[in-house]
Amino acid sequence: MPATAVATVLVLTLGIAGLLVVRPGITSARGGKILAFLGLFIFPVFAGVLGLDNHIERSKRTQFCLSCHMMEPYGKSLRIDDKSYIPAAHFQNNRVSRDEACYTCHTDYTLYTGGVKAKIRGLHHIYAQYLGAPHQPVRLYQPFNNRECLHCHLGARSFEEGTTHGPVMDDIKSNQLSCVSSGCHDLVHNVGHLDHLKYWSPQP
Amino acid sequence: MTTEPGQAKQIEAQAGDKFITTRLRLSGVLIISGVLVQGISLFWNHPLSFLAFIGIGSLAVFCGMVVYLFALVSPRKS
Numbered sequence: 461m462p463a464t465a466v467a468t469v470l471v472l473t474l475g476i477a478g479l480l481v482v483r484p485g486i487t488s489a490r491g492g493k494i495l496a497f498l499g500l501f502i503f504p505v506f507a508g509v510l511g512l513d514n515h516i517e518r519s520k521r522t523q524f525c526l527s528c529h530m531m532e533p534y535g536k537s538l539r540i541d542d543k544s545y546i547p548a549a550h551f552q553n554n555r556v557s558r559d560e561a562c563y564t565c566h567t568d569y570t571l572y573t574g575g576v577k578a579k580i581r582g583l584h585h586i587y588a589q590y591l592g593a594p595h596q597p598v599r600l601y602q603p604f605n606n607r608e609c610l611h612c613h614l615g616a617r618s619f620e621e622g623t624t625h626g627p628v629m630d631d632i633k634s635n636q637l638s639c640v641s642s643g644c645h646d647l648v649h650n651v652g653h654l655d656h657l658k659y660w661s662p663q664p
Numbered sequence: 665m666t667t668e669p670g671q672a673k674q675i676e677a678q679a680g681d682k683f684i685t686t687r688l689r690l691s692g693v694l695i696i697s698g699v700l701v702q703g704i705s706l707f708w709n710h711p712l713s714f715l716a717f718i719g720i721g722s723l724a725v726f727c728g729m730v731v732y733l734f735a736l737v738s739p740r741k742s
Binding site: 463466467470473474477478480481484485487488496499500501504505507508511512514515518519523524527528585586589 | 681684685688689691692693695696698699700702703705706709710711712713714715717718721722725728729732733
């Protein structure tokens with residue numbers, strides 16, 4: 461939802477609510493009652509829904525994820541100049557959108573899935589960021605789900621018919637064999653070893 | 665001193681209007697505050713902005729809507 465649409469609804473709500481605060485007497489007429497219902501109920505609901513949608517879409521952006529201090533090493537790992545690092549290779553070659561690089565491979569983050577427990581974890585992340593001691597390196601609550609790879613790779617001929625993946629395809633699809641398991645694509649963010657690596661700088 | 669039936673109805677109506685007016689104003693102020701917080705949070709690119717949107721903005725808007733809806737259905741008090 462474009463930000464302008466959200467802004468329009470917010471401004472309309474502010475205008476009508478402001479008018480009712482200054483001149484509540486207008487609700488004695490039928491038109492005033494309808495206006496009050498729009499300004500004090502319908503538009504605020506719309507503003508809330510559109511604003512929530514805007515926030516969720518914005519939270520998928522790489523820039524948003526990296527705005528937490530403890531995520532900075534993970535952002536840095538996207539620029540490692542070594543194609544064997546899976547996130548870096550995907551980011552640098554536009555295999556994932558650079559604007560939504562984190563979300564593309566981590567669609568099961570607390571905001572997007574999970575129940576109350578997941579939301580409490582999200583609040584814990586805020587607490588750890590500002591008041592506690594964040595655990596470094598960050599660990600996933602659940603093992604990395606192959607679904608994150610398969611939502612792009614599944615169906616690709618080179619992937620499904622290749623001699624490497626073909627024989628173990630059933631295990632990959634059922635998550636019995638992790639894509640990032642040792643011996644496969646096990647070089648991921650590796651934030652503990654970032655100091656000894658070369659980095660790619662995109663051309664301006 | 666006794667009040668005539670017509671006057672009594674007028675006084676009752678004025679009291680009812682005052683009751684509605686007060687609640688409409690309260691509802692309006694809560695909704696304006698909430699919407700302002702929601703609006704500001706949309707321009708703040710930070711994880712805390714989402715909490716501000718939900719925890720402060722949406723809560724204030726919700727309270728404002730509840731006050732308005734209660735004002736509509738509550739019996740008018742003098």
